[in-house]
């Protein structure tokens with residue numbers, strides 16, 4: 001470990017919580033910030049003032065406006081948080097001599113490829129969320145010296161609601177699960193992603209990286225798999241075309257990520273680990 005002090009921005013989010021726990025367990029001095037303690041809508045100067053007392057060597061930017069359909073409805077807010085907020089945070093981090101690690105998304109791609117996307121493939125976002133995240137990437141790479149852009153996809157973890165959790169809740173209650181057969185991606189467990197992020201920020205290989213679990217699966221197949229592995233009935237899962245969902249934002253159809261810089265576990269093993277965490281948590285509650 002070449003550094004000790006890490007600030008995790010967006011630490012109350014699904015990934016942020018997992019990352020703080022993981023990095024603390026590995027002995028780093030971690031300073032979590034939330035939208036209350038470091039909001040991405042404040043000025044770069046205010047961000048510097050908030051960050052300075054932590055003497056950060058690395059700043060990991062997990063905060064984002066992540067609701068894809070809400071971003072479509074409010075593009076100004078999407079840009080203010082995901083593009084401008086990331087940019088100000090990156091510049092403030094650089095000013096303080098910290099390495100900046102920006103968590104980005106498979107949604108920067110248009111989904112028209114027929115094999116997994118590589119870090120060097122050309123982004124071409126097709127919705128506002130993807131565009132705002134891509135601008136965050138561009139400004140990071142154009143303006144910073146020491147940075148990592150870490151793209152990931154289809155996250156699930158115990159700290160917040162997500163597709164996996166929703167499918168299990170719906171299936172348990174016998175409620176319909178409409179799952180698109182034409183969206184294919186790589187589900188990624190936040191526990192595996194936290195390990196991958198630690199590896200990447202220690203690599204010294206600045207630039208764009210992919211960090212996702214291994215595999216490619218449609219939302220429909222994923223929903224079936226989740227229920228089978230969790231011992232839940234599958235009869236309420238309905239195979240649909242995404243157009244039937246009537247969502248405001250378009251989604252790229254095919255966005256599995258190839259991760260040439262990492263040895264990644266399969267998403268199924270991530271799901272098993274998630275499931276035992278989830279079952280332990282629900283037993284305690």
Ligand SMILES: NC(=O)c1ccc[n+]([C@@H]2O[C@H](COP(=O)([O-])OP(=O)(O)OC[C@H]3O[C@@H](n4cnc5c(N)ncnc54)[C@H](OP(=O)(O)O)[C@@H]3O)[C@@H](O)[C@H]2O)c1
Nearest residue numbers: 010012013014015035039040063064066105152153154155
């Ligand atoms: N979820 C996925 O499937 C997925 C896939 C690919 C990439 N990613 C990327 O992975 C990262 C983490 O995602 P996640 O799923 O963990 O997100 P999340 O659970 O939605 O958490 C995002 C966090 O960002 C914070 N935030 C929102 N607006 C903010 C603002 N103006 N100032 C400061 N903080 C603000 C939120 O704070 P509050 O708690 O106060 O609202 C929240 O804690 C994001 O960069 C996302 O783009 C996610």
